[in-house]
Amino acid sequence: MAKTTKRGGGLAGAELQTQEMQAFQVLSPDGKVNEANLPELSDDQLRELMRRMVYTRVWDQRAVGLARQGRLGFYAPVSGQEASMIGSQFALEKEDFILPGYRDIPQLHFHGYPMYQGFLWSRGHQHGGQIPEDVNVLMPQIIIGAQYVQTSGVAMAFKRRGEKRIAITYTGDGGSSQGDFYEAMNFAGVFKLPAVFIVQNNRYAISTPVSKQTVAKTIAQKGLAAGIRSVQVDGMDVLAVYAAVKDARERALNGEPTLIETLCYRLGPHSMSGDDPTRYRIKDESPAYEENEPLIRFRKYLESKNLWTEEDENKVIEETKAAVAEAIKKADQYEKMTIPNLIDTVYETTPAHLEQQKQEYLAKEGK
Numbered sequence: 001m002a003k004t005t006k007r008g009g010g011l012a013g014a015e016l017q018t019q020e021m022q023a024f025q026v027l028s029p030d031g032k033v034n035e036a037n038l039p040e041l042s043d044d045q046l047r048e049l050m051r052r053m054v055y056t057r058v059w060d061q062r063a064v065g066l067a068r069q070g071r072l073g074f075y076a077p078v079s080g081q082e083a084s085m086i087g088s089q090f091a092l093e094k095e096d097f098i099l100p101g102y103r104d105i106p107q108l109h110f111h112g113y114p115m116y117q118g119f120l121w122s123r124g125h126q127h128g129g130q131i132p133e134d135v136n137v138l139m140p141q142i143i144i145g146a147q148y149v150q151t152s153g154v155a156m157a158f159k160r161r162g163e164k165r166i167a168i169t170y171t172g173d174g175g176s177s178q179g180d181f182y183e184a185m186n187f188a189g190v191f192k193l194p195a196v197f198i199v200q201n202n203r204y205a206i207s208t209p210v211s212k213q214t215v216a217k218t219i220a221q222k223g224l225a226a227g228i229r230s231v232q233v234d235g236m237d238v239l240a241v242y243a244a245v246k247d248a249r250e251r252a253l254n255g256e257p258t259l260i261e262t263l264c265y266r267l268g269p270h271s272m273s274g275d276d277p278t279r280y281r282i283k284d285e286s287p288a289y290e291e292n293e294p295l296i297r298f299r300k301y302l303e304s305k306n307l308w309t310e311e312d313e314n315k316v317i318e319e320t321k322a323a324v325a326e327a328i329k330k331a332d333q334y335e336k337m338t339i340p341n342l343i344d345t346v347y348e349t350t351p352a353h354l355e356q357q358k359q360e361y362l363a364k365e366g367k
Contacts, residue, residue: 002053007180008329011144017290021217021220021221021232022232023232023233023234023240023263024037024231024232024233024234024235024240024243025233025234025240026038026039026234026237026239026246026260026300027234027237027238027239027240027297027301028297029236029291029292029297030297030300031297031298031300031301031303032301033239033301037239037240037243038239038243039239039242039243039246040199041239041242041363043305043307045090045362046302046305047302047307047308048090049086049087049090049238049239049242049298049310050111050298050299050302050307050308050312051296051312052082052086052090052106053082053083053086053108053238053294053298054295054313054316054317054320055316055319055320055323056078056082056085056106057079057082057295058087058112058260058316058317058320058324059106059115059320059324060078060079060268060320060321061079062320062321062324062326063077064077064268064272066119066324066328067272068272071332072119072122072123072222072316073122073123073124073270074122074271074272074273075122075271075272076102076103076270076271076272077103077266077267077268077269077271077272078103078105078106079255079266079267079268079293080236080264080266080267080268080287080289080293080294081200081202081203081235081243081264081265081266081294082106082238082294082295083236083237083238083262083264083294083297083298084198084200084235084236084241084262084264084294085104085106085107085200086106086107086110087237087238087239087240087242087245088107088198088241088245088262089106089107089110089111090242091242091245091246091249092168092245092249093165093249094112094114094136094165094347095136095163095164095165095269096136096165096166096167096249097136097137097138097150097154097158097165097166097167097168098111098136098137098138098148098168098169098170099137099138099141099150099151099154099167099168099169099170100137100139100140100141100145100147100169100170101140101141101147101169101170101171101172101175102136102141102142103140103170103172104140104141104170105121105140107170108135108137108140111134111135111136111137112132112134112135112136112137113131113135113137114132114327115323115324115327115353116319116326116327116328116331117130117291117331118327118333119327119328119331120331120334121139121140123331124337124344125331125334125337126337126341126342127334127335127337128225129344131345136165138150138228141299143175144171144175144178145171145175145176145178145179145180145181146180147169147170147171148155148169148171148175148178148180148181148183148184148197149180149183149184149187150169151167151168151169151184151188151195151197152167152184152185152187152188152191152193152195154167155167155188155193155194155195155257156187156191156193156250158193158194159192159193159194159217159255160192164253165194165253166194166195166196166249166252166253167193167194167196168195168196168197168198168245168249169195169196169197169198169199170199170200170248171198171199171200172199172200172202172205173200173201173202173203173204173205173210173213174203174205174206174208174213174218175199175205176199176213176214176219176222177205177213177214181222182222182225182226183258184197184225185197185222185223185226185228185259186225186226186235186255188226188228188257189223189227189228189257190227192256192257193252193255194252194253194255194257195250195252195257195260195318196233196245196249196252196257196258196260197223197228197257197258197260198245198259198260198261198262199219199220199259199260199261199262200235200262200264201219201235201261201262201263201264202263202264202265202266203264203266204266204270204277204280204281207270207275207277207280208272208284209280215255216275217262218232218261219232220232220259220260220261222259223258223259228257228258228259228262229251229256229257229258229259230258230259231244231248231258231259231260231261232260232261232263233260233261233262234263235262235264236263236265236289236292236293236294236297237294237297237298238265238294238298239298239301241262242304244260248260249358265286265289265293265311267286267289267290267293272322284312290344299313314321337362340361340362341359343355343357343358344358
């Protein structure tokens, strides 16, 4: 068993000091709460967490349908990971900076990034990457794990400027097998950067199970060699994720970076690019996770406190359907991307050779 000390409402009990640990949890699968670990949240905040998770689930279902219709480009489904995504972003402040992986559009959206731009990003449209000035995010990183290195760079900038905000990043279990994963944490550990690194362990890197990726007992413990505080959290428990990230944020502001592994389960395919999870998942494993999925668990808790009803949920469902319909309509109507426009927006001052190529292209097009 891990040697632990009690601190921070029981959260320190999830810190790894040996090779074994128990995932930090607030809500049991049947919706019962561990009062010692319960974070301070108002009833309105609890309801908002649920609203955002339902919103994300319905948005995901609609986006899967849009992808099948050919109306999106690349899309990575998120169902099953709502607690990890929503709980972690809810613990942030607006000035904090998110560096996401390609599955992390919900965190960006609730940090201020418009949904329609996410749809344009999916299609490869340059406007998808034109982040509004007051939204502190980067675009989803396609190169696995690269956002970890960028996070250390952003966090270093915050430290050098004396800014009281953090950089937070996400990757999947597959990303923890990349060199960038270790390099970023080593840098953050050495310079005591205001950074939080999250691994959303959804059990599979596309079709590769965790057991084929590492023999480490946990992904969380991989931060130890870099001198990074390491925590494993029940990623199906939105309250546990919120509490863990809230605590990690405060520590990061004081120069103590953290690696958090959230134990999740991807209910759908890795992406809408032809992945068939039935070909590689263990037979009959999904039902056990589906019964324990984030919305069911948190709904039980809120209903026990008379904070959530079927009427509340239906209202959010209809609200989300309307929001998705409006966003895809706006994306469809947005000005089409052109080669000259792409060249102009890549550089503040267009290099002479590209300006020449642009003019040659326009001449051929008769423009």
